[in-house]
Structure formats: structure tokens, C-alpha cells
Amino acid sequence: MDSGLFNISLSDSEEEDQTSSNNNKGNDTNGTNTGSSRSDRTALSQADFDALKKTYRPKMENGEIFKTITLSLGESIAKPDIQELLHAVEELYFFRRYDEAVRFLHDVLGGDEDDKASCLDNDTKTQLRYYKAKCVQKSGKANASVTASR
Structure with missing residues (x-):
């Protein structure tokens, strides 16, 4: 059946x-x-x-992705470019290069009153702002520990 x-x-x-x-x-x-x-x-x-x-040579990621990113963010940005932008920030954060990450994110996002990144979607901007806040916080702690040890 x-x-x-x-x-x-x-x-x-x-x-x-x-x-x-x-x-x-x-x-x-x-x-x-x-x-x-x-x-x-x-x-x-x-x-x-x-x-x-x-x-064959393996690609070495050593905290320098952010140097390869062009910051001419236009009207629209492709998803691979957004991914590379996020990877650059994550890499700087991973290598504890907080000051460089803050400067890079300021170049990407602009100041509080600027909105240089109008071409980015809200989720990406939120994530980049989160990383910026964490890097500012960690940078302050790192600078405080360096001055305390002197």
C-alpha cells in the first residue's frame, strides 16, 4: 500500500x-x-x-586590518566591507590596542554630533559604538595602571 x-x-x-x-x-x-x-x-x-x-603564504592577521580600510564611506557600503570594518575593530580590541581602536572608530563614526557613518545600518553602528565605549573604558583603565606603576 x-x-x-x-x-x-x-x-x-x-x-x-x-x-x-x-x-x-x-x-x-x-x-x-x-x-x-x-x-x-x-x-x-x-x-x-x-x-x-x-x-602559498598564509594570511597573517597582526592587528593591521584597520590600515587597509578606506574610510570613504559613500551612500551605500557592501556587506563584505562592513564585515571587514567590524573585523578591524575586533582585532584592535583583541590585541588590546584600545587607543588606536578609539581613534579608528572616531574616524569611522565621527563625534557624538557627527554622523559620518550614515551609510551603515543601525545594528552595525550600535555594535561599533559599543566597541568604542568599551575601548574608551579599557583605555582609561590601561592609562591609569601605567601612571600608577610609575
Whole structure:
């Protein structure tokens, strides 16, 4: 009895990949015969891998993201740019460079009466203002501890 209700077929994704690659084996999107599967097209030979490995350099995040950000905030700003802005502030905060973070955030947000960041959404502005307040607070504590130790 096949009612159709709860007639769900569960399968393993490897089986689907193999059957779909077997069905499509030798054909590209134009229907022409290529004679290779997806794994053949995406695999690197050992020599190619070694050549790529020699040129690879990991990206080092050392508290300098904020120097790469251009502060010409226009009418609209793309989401990746907003993410980079937040990462820059978070990185300065993480490395305890509070004074630099405050100066950077002042350049981005402006003063209390300015609204340089009108192109940013409210959530981003709220988060940046939060970081600015925390950095001002931490900067004051850091400066107080330095003067107390002298």
C-alpha cells in the first residue's frame, strides 16, 4: 500500500553522487563527451600540488586590518566591507590596542554630533559604538595602571 504520505526516500549522498556522475559521465553542460568525472576535473596532480604549496603564504592577521580600510564611506557600503570594518575593530580590541581602536572608530563614526557613518545600518553602528565605549573604558583603565606603576 503506497499512499504517498510519508513516502520519503532516504539515501546516502555518496550513492547519489556516484549515480549522478555515472549518468553524466563523459558529458559536459553542452552534452559533449569529455570523458572525465567531477573528481577528475577538480583533482590536482602531485606536481601541481607541490607547485601550489611552494607559492602559498598564509594570511597573517597582526592587528593591521584597520590600515587597509578606506574610510570613504559613500551612500551605500557592501556587506563584505562592513564585515571587514567590524573585523578591524575586533582585532584592535583583541590585541588590546584600545587607543588606536578609539581613534579608528572616531574616524569611522565621527563625534557624538557627527554622523559620518550614515551609510551603515543601525545594528552595525550600535555594535561599533559599543566597541568604542568599551575601548574608551579599557583605555582609561590601561592609562591609569601605567601612571600608577610609575
